[in-house]
Amino acid sequence: MKVIKEKHSLAMRWCHWVNFPLLTIMIWSGMLIYWGNDVYTFTLFGHTFFKFFPGWFNKALHIPFRLAEGMSFHFLFMWFFTLNGFFYIIYTIISGDWRELVPKRNSFKEAWLVLLHDLHIRRTAPPQNKYNAAQRIAYSAIIVMGIGSVITGLAIYKPVQFYYLAWICGGYHFARILHFALTIGYVLFFVIHIVQVILAGWNNFRSVISGFEVINEEPKPAIETNNDERPE
Amino acid sequence: MSAPNKKDKKELTIEQKINRRNFISFATFAVLAGGAFEGWRWLYKSPPEVRGVTAGAKKPLRKALNKTELIFRRFFSDNHLVKTYPKEMAAKYVRVNSDIGVEAKKKFDPSTWKLQVIKKGGEVLQISLQELMALPKTEIIYDFKCVEGWDQISHWGGVKFSDFIKHFKLDDYAKMDYVGMETPDKTYYVGIDTPSAMHPQTLLAYEVNEKLLPLEHGAPLRLIIPVKYGIKNLKRIGTLSFSNNRPRDYWAEQGYDYYSGL
Numbered sequence: 217m218k219v220i221k222e223k224h225s226l227a228m229r230w231c232h233w234v235n236f237p238l239l240t241i242m243i244w245s246g247m248l249i250y251w252g253n254d255v256y257t258f259t260l261f262g263h264t265f266f267k268f269f270p271g272w273f274n275k276a277l278h279i280p281f282r283l284a285e286g287m288s289f290h291f292l293f294m295w296f297f298t299l300n301g302f303f304y305i306i307y308t309i310i311s312g313d314w315r316e317l318v319p320k321r322n323s324f325k326e327a328w329l330v331l332l333h334d335l336h337i338r339r340t341a342p343p344q345n346k347y348n349a350a351q352r353i354a355y356s357a358i359i360v361m362g363i364g365s366v367i368t369g370l371a372i373y374k375p376v377q378f379y380y381l382a383w384i385c386g387g388y389h390f391a392r393i394l395h396f397a398l399t400i401g402y403v404l405f406f407v408i409h410i411v412q413v414i415l416a417g418w419n420n421f422r423s424v425i426s427g428f429e430v431i432n433e434e435p436k437p438a439i440e441t442n443n444d445e446r447p448e
Numbered sequence: 449m450s451a452p453n454k455k456d457k458k459e460l461t462i463e464q465k466i467n468r469r470n471f472i473s474f475a476t477f478a479v480l481a482g483g484a485f486e487g488w489r490w491l492y493k494s495p496p497e498v499r500g501v502t503a504g505a506k507k508p509l510r511k512a513l514n515k516t517e518l519i520f521r522r523f524f525s526d527n528h529l530v531k532t533y534p535k536e537m538a539a540k541y542v543r544v545n546s547d548i549g550v551e552a553k554k555k556f557d558p559s560t561w562k563l564q565v566i567k568k569g570g571e572v573l574q575i576s577l578q579e580l581m582a583l584p585k586t587e588i589i590y591d592f593k594c595v596e597g598w599d600q601i602s603h604w605g606g607v608k609f610s611d612f613i614k615h616f617k618l619d620d621y622a623k624m625d626y627v628g629m630e631t632p633d634k635t636y637y638v639g640i641d642t643p644s645a646m647h648p649q650t651l652l653a654y655e656v657n658e659k660l661l662p663l664e665h666g667a668p669l670r671l672i673i674p675v676k677y678g679i680k681n682l683k684r685i686g687t688l689s690f691s692n693n694r695p696r697d698y699w700a701e702q703g704y705d706y707y708s709g710l
Contacts, residue, residue: 218462220469233477237484253597283596284703288509291516291705375593376530376675376710377523387531388591389599426473430466 219433223346223423225313231304232424238297241289242365243399248286251279256396268396294369301362316346318356323349334412358405361398368395501639501694504703517707521641524709530590530649530674538589538603542656544664545594548698549636550684556632558668565618566689573616577654577668583607583615588649588674593710595677595699604672606653610646621690622646628695629671632686639695640673640680644709649674652685677708 224232250256251274258266274280308314326349332338334350342349371381371391385391413421423429460468497503497510505513550556563580565573587605613622627645630637644650653672654661661667666683673681679699689695700706 218466220462220465233480237488241488250597252595255598284504284699285506285509287595287705288505288513288703292509292512295516374520374523374710377520377525377528379528379531382531388593392597422470425477426470428469 217433218430220428221431222427223429224427225307225311226427227307227311228304228313229424229427231300231307234300235297235304238293238300239402241293242297243402245286245289245293246399247277247279248282249290250396251281251286252283256393268400291373294366297362298366301359301366305359317352319349319352323352325349327353334415354405354408358402361401361405365395365398368392368398499701501696502700502706504701513705513707517705517709520709521643521707524643524675526643526647530588530710533589533591533601535589535603537601538657539600540657542602542665543598543600545596545678547664549631549633549682550663550666552663554633556663556684558663561632561668563669563685564687565616566687567621575616580607580612580652580669581654583611585655586611586651587655588651588672590649590674592674592681593677595679595704595708603657604651604653605655605658606651606669606672608648609650609652609673610648612652613646618690624690625692626690626695628687628689628691629682629685630687631682631684634686636682636698637696638671638680638682639697639700639706640671640676641707641709642690644673644675647673647675675710677710679704680708 247269250268254268254274256268257264258268269279308317326342329338329342330348330350333341347355367381368385368391370378371385372388372395375382375388375391382388382391385394419429491506491508494506494508497505497507502510558577561577563575563577565575567573584607585605586608587603589601589603591599592602593599610622613619622642622645625642627640627642628637629640651672653666653670654668656662656665661670663684666685669685670683671681671685680697694700694706697706699708
């Protein structure tokens with residue numbers, strides 16, 4: 217028998233879908249800014265594997281010579297990005313939804329089993345509630361990363377007025393590297409997230425828009441347990 | 449009573465409930481997504497601001513920059529100092545990023561130069577480098593930050609702007625909201641809010657690495673203002689003026705934030 221099972225709150229769905237375009241705009245405008253001093257590379261043992269970003273890439277995305285424009289977009293949408301994230305965190309704390317989100321003590325061990333299951337190495341996945349252990353870690357990490365982006369961003373934006381933030385981030389120079397690395401992190405998260413959403417299927421995807429999943433439940437025996445503790 | 453009947457009629461099957469909720473939420477989602485897209489298109493295609501003291505930005509984005517300035521100005525304090533470094537950490541070769549207003553092909557003789565301070569009623573106060581060098585010297589070794597994203601620890605020496613104001617009895621002028629500075633040829637110019645100019649680390653610098661400035665670094669006198677991006681650190685100051693309105697600013701005319709504070 218089909219049953220509607222509530223999954224995601226309206227607030228969570230709102231924050232998720234508002235964040236998506238906001239983060240896209242922040243990354244895009246951030247790339248316009250980064251172009252002004254595009255010095256970062258992926259280098260291991262003296263060998264440079266990759267330069268952020270290759271010329272063809274910048275050209276294809278129409279990035280060069282738009283630093284001022286990038287800053288004007290970045291410093292407007294930073295407000296919405298921060299407020300949306302702030303709202304989400306406050307909501308998650310007050311509603312108690314954090315219990316379904318924050319990793320548990322055994323989550324790190326379990327996440328490994330989830331990974332093996334997802335890679336079709338292990339047949340069974342550990343039992344889960346709303347999120348499995350890997351999701352708990354990933355979705356909590358992305359929130360921490362968001363806070364990190366705001367802090368490193370402020371440290372770069374006003375390193376003199378917020379000198380203590382710049383200090384926490386290891387200085388102005390390093391804060392810029394962290395800010396950039398977090399952005400690369402979002403892109404990697406996005407790629408894995410999309411693959412997982414496709415693999416998880418329609419029911420799961422729908423729940424982030426409609427809020428519920430449809431599950432098939434075995435009909436329960438029609439015996440009601442008589443509860444004596446009735447309210448007067 | 450017919451109420452129970454009516455209720456029975458209204459009772460939805462699980463399938464109907466699913467369809468109804470799907471329809472409502474997906475329709476809402478589509479409408480909001482469409483609205484967001486239209487909003488973005490409006491912003492992206494919004495006309496450029498009217499050319500004035502600032503130019504080159506989209507009108508709503510310029511408005512946002514100016515509003516954001518007001519919010520972050522509240523965090524400005526003379527007690528917030530830029531981090532300073534030991535002398536060994538200062539770059540030996542200080543980066544030269546721009547020569548606007550100090551181009552090598554331009555004729556300029558630093559020995560005949562005088563700083564022109566524009567006072568009320570067209571009066572001009574002329575100050576020689578010797579007079580400035582007679583004032584107490586302040587040195588700073590800090591991380592110079594360019595709006596492009598690079599930074600470099602460099603070592604500068606000169607007169608604290610606030611000392612300069614006091615010594616030449618310009619205190620009344622420093623009560624105005626802005627300080628304007630221009631190169632002698634008027635091709636590069638900046639406007640600085642007076643609190644930033646009066647910040648204890650703002651210098652009228654004549655030395656880099658303990659030597660007189662070379663021409664490419666703005667000889668004989670340049671602005672070193674650690675609470676601003678490099679674009680505001682005018683080289684070869686020709687004139688200095690005060691105003692309650694924003695003075696013209698080279699990079700604010702190219703779409704950059706007027707405040708550009710750090």
